[in-house]
Amino acid sequence: MLWSLFITFLKIGFISFGGGYAMIPVIQHEVERHQWLQPEAFNHAVTLAGTGPGPIATNCATLIGFGIAGVPGAIAATLGMVVPSLILIIILAAFLYKWHNNKWFKSSFYGLRPVVTGFIVFAAIRFGWSVGDKPLISWHQAGMLAITIGVVVGIVKYKLHPFVVIALAGMMGIVFFN
Numbered sequence: 781m782l783w784s785l786f787i788t789f790l791k792i793g794f795i796s797f798g799g800g801y802a803m804i805p806v807i808q809h810e811v812e813r814h815q816w817l818q819p820e821a822f823n824h825a826v827t828l829a830g831t832g833p834g835p836i837a838t839n840c841a842t843l844i845g846f847g848i849a850g851v852p853g854a855i856a857a858t859l860g861m862v863v864p865s866l867i868l869i870i871i872l873a874a875f876l877y878k879w880h881n882n883k884w885f886k887s888s889f890y891g892l893r894p895v896v897t898g899f900i901v902f903a904a905i906r907f908g909w910s911v912g913d914k915p916l917i918s919w920h921q922a923g924m925l926a927i928t929i930g931v932v933v934g935i936v937k938y939k940l941h942p943f944v945v946i947a948l949a950g951m952m953g954i955v956f957f958n
Contacts, residue, residue: 781849782856788814789841789860794868797892800836802899805906807840816848838862923956 788810796803804826811817817825825847829839838861845857879885927949934940934948 782852784814785845785848785853786856786860789845789857790864791860792837792841793861793864796837797896799896799900800838800840801903802896803837804840804903805899807837807844808906811844816844821847920957923952927952927956 792803792806792810796806808822811822812819822844825843826836826840829836829843832839838858841857841861842854845853845855847853849856930952931945931949934945935942940948
């Protein structure tokens with residue numbers, strides 16, 4: 781089991797790009813393929829991973845590994861997730877300086893931005909609406925949508941500090957879901 785966790789998250793770490801939120805659909809696919817967690821448990825793991833400090837994908841790997849095989853599973857999954865980044869950063873640093881002014885190189889990164897945005901939007905939609913056999917729009921989803929809109933308005937219009945927005949969203953969660 782430890783080897784399977786390590787290899788799975790190693791693969792995720794190597795094939796994913798765009799940050800932690802863009803990696804969530806890939807992680808979810810692998811977790812479902814291995815039948816490690818039920819969809820609701822995966823959603824809880826992602827939520828908990830997002831509340832902790834550090835990258836959400838790494839936190840998610842740690843929580844999934846811990847849930848499956850305890851502390852050794854957490855270590856295996858976390859190492860699998862971070863080793864590819866470490867290797868790629870070392871290799872890229874060696875070559876990036878040489879290519880950083882190349883126009884094709886710069887253009888390729890601009891071309892990847894919409895893909896990353898799409899992955900993040902997909903993860904948000906899938907995370908918000910993957911609650912089993914419930915209807916498409918339930919009171920639960922309406923509450924999440926209201927909190928999401930409140931977060932965006934609070935940050936964009938009122939320039940609230942992220943900590944204040946998180947605290948208010950937590951209180952709204954208590955109101956909506958308790």
